[in-house]
Every structure is written in structure tokens, then in C-alpha cells.
Amino acid sequence: MTNLGASQDAISRHYDVSDEYYRLFLGEAMVYSCALWSGPDTESLEEAQTAKLDYFVRQLELNADDHLLDIGCGWGAMLSRARQVAGIRRATGLTLSTNQRDHIARLDTRIDVRLVAWQDHEPEEPPSKIVSIGAFEHFVSPGNSREQRLAAYVAFFRRCHEWLPPGGLLGLQTIGQDGAMENSDSRMSSFFEETVFPESSPPRLSEVLEAADPFFHLGELRIDGDHYRRTCDAWRENLKRNRIAATDLAGEATVKLYLIYLRACMFQFRMLYSNLYRFTFERRKEPLTTVLAGAGRY
Numbered sequence: 001m002t003n004l005g006a007s008q009d010a011i012s013r014h015y016d017v018s019d020e021y022y023r024l025f026l027g028e029a030m031v032y033s034c035a036l037w038s039g040p041d042t043e044s045l046e047e048a049q050t051a052k053l054d055y056f057v058r059q060l061e062l063n064a065d066d067h068l069l070d071i072g073c074g075w076g077a078m079l080s081r082a083r084q085v086a087g088i089r090r091a092t093g094l095t096l097s098t099n100q101r102d103h104i105a106r107l108d109t110r111i112d113v114r115l116v117a118w119q120d121h122e123p124e125e126p127p128s129k130i131v132s133i134g135a136f137e138h139f140v141s142p143g144n145s146r147e148q149r150l151a152a153y154v155a156f157f158r159r160c161h162e163w164l165p166p167g168g169l170l171g172l173q174t175i176g177q178d179g180a181m182e183n184s185d186s187r188m189s190s191f192f193e194e195t196v197f198p199e200s201s202p203p204r205l206s207e208v209l210e211a212a213d214p215f216f217h218l219g220e221l222r223i224d225g226d227h228y229r230r231t232c233d234a235w236r237e238n239l240k241r242n243r244i245a246a247t248d249l250a251g252e253a254t255v256k257l258y259l260i261y262l263r264a265c266m267f268q269f270r271m272l273y274s275n276l277y278r279f280t281f282e283r284r285k286e287p288l289t290t291v292l293a294g295a296g297r298y
């Protein structure tokens with residue numbers, strides 16, 4: 001299946017800087033997505049990241065019978081946590097980063113990690129539940145038309161529907177564009193889309209809902225943009241505190257770029273140009289053919 005989003009090369013340019021460099025600002029568990037903060041200022045980044053992983057463990061009702069597929073598994077934190085607290089039977093992770101693949105292979109041999117795009121993944125045993133956290137932002141590229149974007153998102157939900165059993169649960173977390181699309185040629189957009197996250201463009205909420213509707217019931221939607229502002233702030237403070245070690249690992253230009261990109265992200269979330277969505281979907285028994293008539297164009 002065609003991948004309209006970030007290629008392996010584009011993913012590698014962002015994620016294969018250095019695992020140690022990422023550990024310096026993401027923290028020990030290396031979770032590279034929005035945390036779930038409960039409020040108090042005393043809460044640590046680690047606690048808020050664990051709360052986010054546990055949120056998805058609960059939402060997906062994970063248990064010892066489950067085979068969990070993590071699409072865009074990063075350095076494996078979600079799968080490790082699901083094995084630890086829910087004792088899931090099988091854990092499969094997909095990533096396009098060789099550093100992440102190698103890290104997980106060293107971390108836990110019971111996680112089946114694969115260097116493959118979901119578009120090309122052919123599971124020999126289908127998952128019972130699926131989670132995807134912070135990867136959906138990579139599934140289309142800047143410059144794709146609205147039709148192409150919807151086609152890519154419909155393909156994603158169609159695939160998840162094919163893999164899951166009836167009633168199967170899908171947890172999805174993604175940044176969304178919440179500002180005007182006509183601003184997409186702004187300097188801020190091109191900074192993100194060309195320099196920081198090449199070949200990637202976050203969805204709009206309406207695109208996710210339209211593409212999912214034929215295949216999934218929406219069980220829950222949390223809108224947590226301010227949680228991402230706070231997460232970026234915590235990452236930035238970590239990077240500033242560890243600036244010398246980070247510069248040794250990744251070079252001055254990279255550290256400077258990340259400090260600017262994290263500050264720009266905080267601004268995006270504060271201004272509501274971006275938002276953060278956490279969905280829990282339940283697989284429909286059959287795709288809705290009437291709704292799919294529209295989606296079928298894609």
C-alpha cells in the first residue's frame with residue numbers, strides 16, 4: 001500500500017539522532033508523546049507519562065488474553081507497560097526508526113518489534129487490540145490534497161478494522177491542526193514540516209472523525225492541548241539542564257533546533273493553532289456502507 005506520509009528516511013532523520021540524546025530530555029522511559037497531567041505542579045514528567053500509558057491500558061481494557069499491536073511504538077514504553085501491568089500475552093510494535101527497533105530488541109526480547117510501516121504490515125496473528133500514540137501525525141505529507149489525506153486516513157482505519165475482532169478496541173492519540181489550514185504555508189508550518197518533522201503533517205479533528213466513522217464507534221475523546229504545552233515545557237527544561245551532555249551527543253546545531261522547536265510547539269498549543277486528541281474507538285461489526293459510499297471515493 002502506498003505510504004503518503006513520512007518515508008523511512010524522513011523518520012530516520014528525526015528519530016535516529018542518538019538514543020542517549022533523547023533519553024536526556026524525554027526521561028528514562030523515552031516516551032516521545034504528550035503526557036497526561038493530573039494537575040499539581042509537583043507532578044513529575046515520569047509520573048505524567050506513566051499516567052498516559054496507564055490511561056490507554058484502562059481504555060483498551062488490556063488483559064492477559066490480549067495481543068496488542070502498537071503502531072508507531074517509539075522506544076517501546078507502551079508495550080513494556082502493558083506487559084508489566086496487564087500481563088498481555090503478545091506485544092507487537094511497528095516503527096520506521098532503526099535506533100528504536102534496536103533499542104527495543106535489547107530492552108525486551110518478548111516484544112516483537114518490526115521495522116515496517118503499518119501500510120506494509122502483514123500480521124501472521126492479528127491483534128486483539130491496537131494502540132497508536134503520536135504516529136498519526138506522520139501518515140500524510142505537506143502538499144497532499146484533502147482527498148489524498150482522507151484516503152490515507154481511511155486506509156488506516158480500514159486496516160485496523162480488518163485486523164481487529166468485532167468489538168475490538170483502538171486507542172489513538174494525535175496532535176491535530178486546530179488553526180486555519182490556509183496558514184499552512186506560514187513560516188512556522190514550513191519550519192515544522194521541512195526542518196523538524198520532514199514529510200509529515202498532522203490531521204484536523206474533522207478528518208480523523210470522517211475517516212474513522214465507517215469503521216469505528218467513537219467511545220471517548222479527550223482534548224488535551226494544554227497537556228502537550230506542559231510536556232514540551234518539561235522536555236525543554238530537561239534539555240536546557242543537560243545542554244552540555246546533549247551538545248556532546250548531538251551537536252550544538254541540533255540542540256539549538258530542538259530548543260526552538262519545543263518553544264514553538266508550546267506557542268502552537270497555547271494559541272490553539274494545534275491541539276491534542278486522545279480517542280478510544282470500538283470496531284463496528286461491519287463497515288457502514290452508506291457512510292463508506294463517501295469514504296469509498298478514497
Ligand SMILES: C[S@@+](CC[C@H](N)C(=O)[O-])C[C@H]1O[C@@H](n2cnc3c(N)ncnc32)[C@H](O)[C@@H]1O
Pocket residue numbers: 003005006011015030031032033071072073074075077094095096097100116117118119132133134135138139
Ligand atoms: C513521536 S514517535 C511516538 C512513539 C511512541 N508511540 C511514544 O509515544 O513514545 C512516532 C513513531 O511513529 C513511527 N511511525 C511513523 N510513521 C509510521 C508508519 N507509517 N508506520 C509505522 N510506524 C510509523 C515512528 O517510527 C515513531 O516510532
